[in-house]
Amino acid sequence: MADIRLGILGFGFMGHEHMNLLSKIPEITVSAICDNVPSQMDDAPKGITKYTDMDDLINDPAVNTVLIVVPNPLHKEAAIKAAKAGKNIICEKPAALSVADYDEMVAAAKEAGVRFTVHQQRRHDHDYVPMKKVFRDGLVGKTYLIRSMMYGVNGNMHDWHIYPEMGGGMLYDWGIHLIDQVLDMVPEKVTSVYADIKKVINKDVDDYFLLVFRFESGLTAEIELGTYFLTPRREWMVLGDKGTAIFDVDFVNGMKETKKIVRTRHLLENVPGKITMTSAGPTRSFGPPEEGLLYEEPLPEVKSSEFDWFRGYIDAIENGTEFEITVEQVRRDLCIMDAFRESAKTGKAVEFES
Amino acid sequence: MADIRLGILGFGFMGHEHMNLLSKIPEITVSAICDNVPSQMDDAPKGITKYTDMDDLINDPAVNTVLIVVPNPLHKEAAIKAAKAGKNIICEKPAALSVADYDEMVAAAKEAGVRFTVHQQRRHDHDYVPMKKVFRDGLVGKTYLIRSMMYGVNGNMHDWHIYPEMGGGMLYDWGIHLIDQVLDMVPEKVTSVYADIKKVINKDVDDYFLLVFRFESGLTAEIELGTYFLTPRREWMVLGDKGTAIFDVDFVNGMKETKKIVRTRHLLENVPGKITMTSAGPTRSFGPPEEGLLYEEPLPEVKSSEFDWFRGYIDAIENGTEFEITVEQVRRDLCIMDAFRESAKTGKAVEFES
16 A cells, blocks of 8 residues: 655645545545645645645655645755655646756656656546547557647636746646647657747737647647637547547537547549549539548547546555656656747747657 | 630630639630640530640630640640730649749740739638638737638549649649738738648648748748548638637538637736636636627628639739739749748748748
8 A cells, every 4th residue: 555645835726626636535645735825725624734834844754745736936946855855756747947957856856766756647638548549549540640729718827827937828837738648649759840839918928839749750740729719629639541530629518529530431533634524612622522421430438537647646656666757758848848949939840859 | 895815725624614604704705725635625615616736726816815724734835835926824823833934934924025814713712801801900909820721531632633743732732722812811021931741642742731821920820731631621710819710611511601700808817926716627727718708790791702803804904904913922822832842841941031
């Protein structure tokens, strides 16, 4: 049985979310919480140990694992202190605001012999997991394009996310998840990346981005996100030469989900050189498909839940096995994010792993 | 009154289409047609002069304007011959398979003192015209992104479009139109372009592309087209900081059109630094919009018809004014197409007009 006694360092929005979730996971005990704004902890469970100084939580002998949920710029200090105190570390994303900072955090954990992972839990998102299976099992044949889209209507960013120096903006907040999903889905080298990152509504932080990954097999993945993209939805597409898979969550119509693989019964058959005089719709190439040409299959059913990340964490601790989110993977996520930022800044594609 | 006596050079699919359209335009007389496959002309109107050799049509004194609808590799020869014969020239798109060829065609027309334009008629498409107005009139505020999408289900290309040496592939066939629309819509310099061009179903010619235009104001335009993208539709989006405009034609559901501008009544209002504990949907940034936040307005009504291109042509001939499609614009379309091809080949962004 795993002996996981957590201290939650930072009791803002995500600190509370963790507390709520962990209260349903008996294998993990939340032993203490900490926030430098005491009122943030007013609604904490009765009897829990509360601190306002991170050192006190980190050095509490009742805590053997520090869950770092403080603002992004404090991750490094917190992780290094926790490592030195001999505590295992779970860090919120983005793990660090630079690869150099991240390397210091990982080195500190290694030197201290403590375990380190990052709460990039969206590998278990229910819209992602079946699409990964579609891709990995070749359910649409040879995939040529993966699209991951996230559109919202708020415009403004919330809370500290409006401050660049806090690691604000959507690339840090959601981009890290969306990037991690694509890299987790496709076990290939990325040869180059290209990005367009904009500030549409927010003055100081990004709120729109297009990220293009070019993989060595020729596969392309695109991520597009906007906070002022008024067709609000979360949509995945995996497109191959044997079909198109879609997982679409329409935020307007009651979170209606469209999940399917669309296939064609046959391709256009057209003797080379023969003149086809029938015009189908606006052109011969595009227009209404003939009746019955398209048919649909369900997406594969793959179960996932909000508990999966911590279940995996418990397993790795109990069995001494590698975490699902490895330090190398997180480093790769951060490196490619830097490459995307460079691309957006220079307007050029950036070579990566080539 | 304009004296326009056309010879249609090439009587395949598009030659027939032109004949049908022109039969409804009284200001233009079709005096002769030509195809090197005589049976192609079997269904031509009775009494029309038919040729099988392009020289005969070009030199027919009853013809003062040559409409070039022969396969792409023959455009250059036909245009230069027509110019030398003193005939005005209307050339089908793509005007030429290289900028060098195009320059020779234009030079020949200039030297002969004949008029030259290209049948890039899709500037009058009914899905394009209102979106251009949305952009030009600032109806969604400051535009940050324009998307032009065309998805079909045929997979295979038809007829000669499967041959690269004929100017086959979708970039030449539809790309030229889609590029021309974007450049016509946005009166700005393009600073750089980036493209991903693939052969998904077809062995020798492109059938998928993503084209990204970066304009000097910071605006981005994206074109995406696929012949095996099984959510078949034509969709325009113009996204600004005051709304999102959409013109979507769903090829599956009876060509159903969704045309609207979506706006928000307000942006997220969130005092900086304040912790917002309400979680709306899957995150605080994305999820169902609050009731009444989004509202819709109709797109502006702008009339357009399949006759507009030739109406404009007639006006320019009658009044001696510049054609809607100028030689410089077509040259720019071809140059940027080359830049997109270079980008796709190298994986790098390509500077353009910067």
